Amino acid sequence: MFAASCKKGDNHKLDPDDQVPVDYMSTQPGSWWLYASNEDDVVYRRMATGLDSVKDGFTYNYYESYDTVYQRTTPEYFGKNGDKFLMLIDLFDDQQQYVTVVLSKDDPVVGDNWINTESFTYSGIALAAKFECEVVATGLSMTINGKHYNNIVQLKNELKARPSISPIFANCGTVMIWYSKGIGIIKRNFDINILSLYKRQYTDSLIDYHIE
Numbered sequence: 001m002f003a004a005s006c007k008k009g010d011n012h013k014l015d016p017d018d019q020v021p022v023d024y025m026s027t028q029p030g031s032w033w034l035y036a037s038n039e040d041d042v043v044y045r046r047m048a049t050g051l052d053s054v055k056d057g058f059t060y061n062y063y064e065s066y067d068t069v070y071q072r073t074t075p076e077y078f079g080k081n082g083d084k085f086l087m088l089i090d091l092f093d094d095q096q097q098y099v100t101v102v103l104s105k106d107d108p109v110v111g112d113n114w115i116n117t118e119s120f121t122y123s124g125i126a127l128a129a130k131f132e133c134e135v136v137a138t139g140l141s142m143t144i145n146g147k148h149y150n151n152i153v154q155l156k157n158e159l160k161a162r163p164s165i166s167p168i169f170a171n172c173g174t175v176m177i178w179y180s181k182g183i184g185i186i187k188r189n190f191d192i193n194i195l196s197l198y199k200r201q202y203t204d205s206l207i208d209y210h211i212e
Contacts, residue, residue: 025184
């Protein structure tokens with residue numbers, strides 16, 4: 001358990017005037033990334049649309065993710081603010097509560113760290129959460145699904161949460177992300193349990209991609 005803090009996270013210190021197109025992955029229409037996940041053998045395709053979308057006063061590059069098993073399309077939002085790479089996380093996979101997350105930064109160095117904070121409601125319970133993020137490796141080379149990737153950055157995100165009426169944060173798991181600038185996200189691993197209200201163990205990894 002950890003004592004609560006009212007300090008705003010880096011995701012709440014952004015300037016709408018500093019919002020620019022994402023540059024760690026292509027925004028060009030026709031670009032796509034194919035991922036395999038561990039949930040129901042789902043394979044999904046992320047597609048760049050070349051379109052923009054405004055969320056909470058910030059302009060994001062709009063992508064779509066198509067689930068080839070359940071044949072559903074999900075909106076996705078990526079952007080950049082100053083030197084910070086941003087994404088909107090659909091926290092409960094319901095397109096109702098998005099969390100703005102500082103994913104990484106330009107020229108990351110091992111040991112770089114920042115915090116994302118957010119308040120939200122789940123099953124009628126008001127919660128406060130923080131993601132303690134750290135660059136744990138750079139310049140990695142990995143072979144995933146038979147393809148080799150270089151210059152990979154590994155990020156560790158430790159999730160902590162508390163009911164709004166409690167002063168104490170509890171550990172709620174970890175999200176690991178691997179990405180390579182110029183390609184995009186290579187792999188993700190979620191192992192979270194938010195106060196026994198929401199649990200998820202999820203992994204996806206890149207199978208193939210095409211950059212326009």
